[in-house]
Amino acid sequence: MKPVGNLSSASASLVLQEVTAGYAAVSAPSAAPAAELREVDLHVAAGEIVCVLGPNGAGKTTLVRVASGLLVPWSGEVRLLGEPLAARSRAEVARVLAVVEQMQDIAGNFTVRDVVAMGRAPHQGGWMRATSEDDGIVDDAIARCDLLKLASRPARALSGGEQKRVAVARALAQEPKVLLLDEPGAFLDVRHQLDLYELLATEVKERGMACLVVMHDLNVAAQFADRVVLMKAGRVVAAGGVAEVMTWKTLKETFDADLYCGVNDLTGARFFLPMRGRRDAST
Numbered sequence: 001m002k003p004v005g006n007l008s009s010a011s012a013s014l015v016l017q018e019v020t021a022g023y024a025a026v027s028a029p030s031a032a033p034a035a036e037l038r039e040v041d042l043h044v045a046a047g048e049i050v051c052v053l054g055p056n057g058a059g060k061t062t063l064v065r066v067a068s069g070l071l072v073p074w075s076g077e078v079r080l081l082g083e084p085l086a087a088r089s090r091a092e093v094a095r096v097l098a099v100v101e102q103m104q105d106i107a108g109n110f111t112v113r114d115v116v117a118m119g120r121a122p123h124q125g126g127w128m129r130a131t132s133e134d135d136g137i138v139d140d141a142i143a144r145c146d147l148l149k150l151a152s153r154p155a156r157a158l159s160g161g162e163q164k165r166v167a168v169a170r171a172l173a174q175e176p177k178v179l180l181l182d183e184p185g186a187f188l189d190v191r192h193q194l195d196l197y198e199l200l201a202t203e204v205k206e207r208g209m210a211c212l213v214v215m216h217d218l219n220v221a222a223q224f225a226d227r228v229v230l231m232k233a234g235r236v237v238a239a240g241g242v243a244e245v246m247t248w249k250t251l252k253e254t255f256d257a258d259l260y261c262g263v264n265d266l267t268g269a270r271f272f273l274p275m276r277g278r279r280d281a282s283t
């Protein structure tokens, strides 16, 4: 594991320091539960996109839950904008941190616009009255996520990819300083996936947002990540720049799969192709 406890990490917008976390044992309640995150160190600074990659069950969603305060760590600390997350109220957290969850159910018969407008709630006080500024922010988020034509449709009646874009628009309407996204591109077609990451890159640079994205698409990560974190079995196994971390060897160790690693002549970006029948190829 790479040490990340340096000065730049200490002042980052989001810091996880030696975080160990898990869930209560479900199948055998009397047994001691297993940790799903083990001594995880990670930071995301203002103005950067950190991509978290790793196999199914590695603990990526658990990491997002801990970073957002939904799951309290057993040990270690989460710091949000320089303060312990545990010391902030849920309302305070919602004003600065937004989450696009891996599975997000839209309850009720809300329109797309209603759902996106919910992103303004943390800024509206007890009466939740929308100002013209709120309306402008909501309209802007809807336009940026290519939802103009869907704005008055019931959100529940949209396709999987369209619903993902609604969730992203709501998170952007929240105007967070820290944005956590758990596989936001999972159901998106190739154009909307590119649009989404271009949008995130713009938001991150223009607003100085700190963005942590969990994803499975290595090619997208290689093009948009300022830094990459590889996780396996609840641990961070590598963290750093794309060229440093996304090598054939580290990816094979992390995913137990052989990938052809190339460089795109047009852009200079790395790309990865899964190779059939080479799982047990010698290293």
Ligand SMILES: Nc1ncnc2c1ncn2[C@@H]1O[C@H](COP(=O)(O)OP(=O)(O)OP(=O)(O)O)[C@@H](O)[C@H]1O
Pocket: 023, 024, 026, 036, 054, 055, 056, 057, 058, 059, 060, 061, 062, 063, 102
């Ligand atoms: N609510 C829960 N209760 C008990 N165990 C859970 C719960 N959620 C996840 N786990 C377990 O924690 C481990 C890590 O799960 P997690 O959802 O964090 O993985 P992930 O890296 O996000 O995987 P994926 O790529 O499939 O989304 C898994 O072994 C999973 O079974």
Ligand SMILES: [Mg+2]
Pocket: 060, 061, 062, 102, 182
């Ligand atoms: Mg997950």
